[in-house]
Amino acid sequence: MMFKVLIVDDEPITRQGLVMLIPWESYGFEVVGTAANGNEAIEKYSSLSPNLMIIDIRMPGMSGIELIERIRENDSSVQLLILSGHAEFEYAKKAISNNVKGYLLKPVDEDELIRYLQDINAKLVEALEYKVKEDEEDKERIIHLALE
Numbered sequence: 528m529m530f531k532v533l534i535v536d537d538e539p540i541t542r543q544g545l546v547m548l549i550p551w552e553s554y555g556f557e558v559v560g561t562a563a564n565g566n567e568a569i570e571k572y573s574s575l576s577p578n579l580m581i582i583d584i585r586m587p588g589m590s591g592i593e594l595i596e597r598i599r600e601n602d603s604s605v606q607l608l609i610l611s612g613h614a615e616f617e618y619a620k621k622a623i624s625n626n627v628k629g630y631l632l633k634p635v636d637e638d639e640l641i642r643y644l645q646d647i648n649a650k651l652v653e654a655l656e657y658k659v660k661e662d663e664e665d666k667e668r669i670i671h672l673a674l675e
Contacts, residue, residue, distance in 0.1 A: 530651050531559040533577035535568040535594065536610060537586040541633065545581065548637055554644040555652075565589025565597075572598060577605060578651055579644075581631075584611040595625045604654070606647045610635065 532551065536542050542561040551557055559575045562568035564586050572580065580598070584591035595607055607627045629643045 528555065528652070528655070529557045530555055530578035530648065531575060532556045532579045532581065533568065533571055533575055534558060534561045534581050535563075535565070535586075535591070536561075536581075536583035537563050538583070539563070541583070541610070545635065548635065549640060549644070551644075554641065555648040556644060565591075565594040568594055569597060572605075579606040579608070579647055581608045581610060584609050585613070592621050592625070595627065599625050606651065608640075608643055608647075 529552065534542050534545050536545070542563070546558050546561065556579065559577060560571045562571050565588055568580070568582070571577075582591040582594055586594075589597075591609060591611075595609075598605060598607075603626065607625070608629045608631060609627050610631050610633060612633045628647055631640060631643070
């Protein structure tokens with residue numbers, strides 16, 4: 528099972544670098560798209576339904592935090608990692624309040640990103656297994672009720 532990743536950053540070099548830097552498939556992910564700004568990210572998020580979004584905090588127009596807040600209005604399950612050129616506590620605090628899984632400083636440390644990917648993959652697999660188990664239990668309940 529491959530989980531889908533959407534990379535959002537206004538710098539083309541960062542977007543391409545992230546796509547090339549990590550052997551995504553080795554960690555159970557595939558990059559299904561990139562976006563250069565918040566509006567493009569929302570469009571691609573809607574059409575691609577990513578499991579993980581890696582979002583730059585500072586972008587012209589809609590900031591990364593605003594983008595995250597917009598996504599969180601409708602989706603509490605997508606995993607989020609923040610990219611930032613700044614170690615700013617206010618950003619980190621806001622990110623944590625939006626259930627962000629991690630905060631990566633630029634330039635991205637490959638090993639740190641890989642650790643996040645391994646952790647997120649485990650959480651996504653666990654959530655999937657839980658959903659399958661829940662669906663099975665629902666079917667059993669329905670069959671049991673039908674037989675009463």
